[in-house]
Amino acid sequence: MNDVLQQTLEQHRLKHLARFSPDQIAILVQATQLGEEALARALLPLAQQKARVPVSDFTVGAIAIGGSGHWYLGANMEIAGQPLSSALHAEQSAIGHAALFDERYIEKVIVSATPCGHCRQFMLELDQDSLMLVLPQENFMLSELLPHAFGPADLNQSYGMLNGPAGNLVAAGNPQVDTHDALMFAALDEANASYAPYSKNRAGVALLLSDGQLCLGRYLENVAFNPSLGPMQLALSQLFLRGYQPKDIKRAFIAEAAAKVQQADAAEQLLASISSITLEKAQF
Numbered sequence: 580m581n582d583v584l585q586q587t588l589e590q591h592r593l594k595h596l597a598r599f600s601p602d603q604i605a606i607l608v609q610a611t612q613l614g615e616e617a618l619a620r621a622l623l624p625l626a627q628q629k630a631r632v633p634v635s636d637f638t639v640g641a642i643a644i645g646g647s648g649h650w651y652l653g654a655n656m657e658i659a660g661q662p663l664s665s666a667l668h669a670e671q672s673a674i675g676h677a678a679l680f681d682e683r684y685i686e687k688v689i690v691s692a693t694p695c696g697h698c699r700q701f702m703l704e705l706d707q708d709s710l711m712l713v714l715p716q717e718n719f720m721l722s723e724l725l726p727h728a729f730g731p732a733d734l735n736q737s738y739g740m741l742n743g744p745a746g747n748l749v750a751a752g753n754p755q756v757d758t759h760d761a762l763m764f765a766a767l768d769e770a771n772a773s774y775a776p777y778s779k780n781r782a783g784v785a786l787l788l789s790d791g792q793l794c795l796g797r798y799l800e801n802v803a804f805n806p807s808l809g810p811m812q813l814a815l816s817q818l819f820l821r822g823y824q825p826k827d828i829k830r831a832f833i834a835e836a837a838a839k840v841q842q843a844d845a846a847e848q849l850l851a852s853i854s855s856i857t858l859e860k861a862q863f
């Protein structure tokens with residue numbers, strides 16, 4: 580493998596990163612003499628290596644290129660002992676990753692296998708008809724892969740998963756929380772940045788790791804309900820993408836809005852299946 584590419588990947592591994600800045604991409608394009616799309620395809624195996632697939636043994640890697648020019652890796656994740664509905668697909672992992680860095684727009688999604696129907700529906704929630712999907716053999720617009728779709732507009736939703744308004748949940752005056760707790764605020768910030776236009780159940784998760792780093796997750800809801808991405812799923816996907824292990828989790832917090840739908844029980848079950856840490860919870 581090209582030396583510059585090798586060095587960049589090693590730095591990423593050491594820093595627990597799973598995304599690339601525009602400057603790094605420019606260096607890699609120059610060093611490898613690959614065009615951006617070819618470079619993205621060349622990086623897919625790196626994303627696939629982050630997959631956690633005890634059920635299917637089928638690894639999928641994805642890269643979401645954000646409007647800012649950052650590239651975000653994603654990989655599929657299955658949790659043994661949990662229903663298949665708790666599995667996360669690589670496209671969800673990559674787009675959720677971009678959401679955590681407040682990308683408002685996705686330029687392209689590069690993926691190592693043809694997106695399943697679940698992922699097509701998930702990506703429709705971006706509300707970007709022109710979203711480009713770079714598949715192993717060919718490129719498609721999402722609208723070509725999902726014609727005659729049931730989309731956000733069908734439930735009178737006027738913005739997409741990444742460009743909606745922030746929430747206004749506040750900690751002050753809430754007897755369930757310690758207002759000196761930084762982890763609670765990290766989870767609350769994610770809840771306020773989450774996307775829950777149908778249920779109003781804004782929700783966020785923050786995991787504190789043994790090296791002091793945080794892994795975050797936010798709820799990304801879907802008009803078809805079932806492809807919705809839970810905040811704990813996204814936080815655990817981040818954990819594995821960044822090269823951490825469940826034993827690295829020291830604290831876990833979920834903050835969510837009181838609504839007809841709730842995330843805490845599912846999040847608690849998911850966490851319990853990989854860690855003995857107790858999930859701390861608060862409703863706002």
Ligand SMILES: [Zn+2]
Nearest residue numbers: 668695697698
């Ligand atoms: Zn899928």
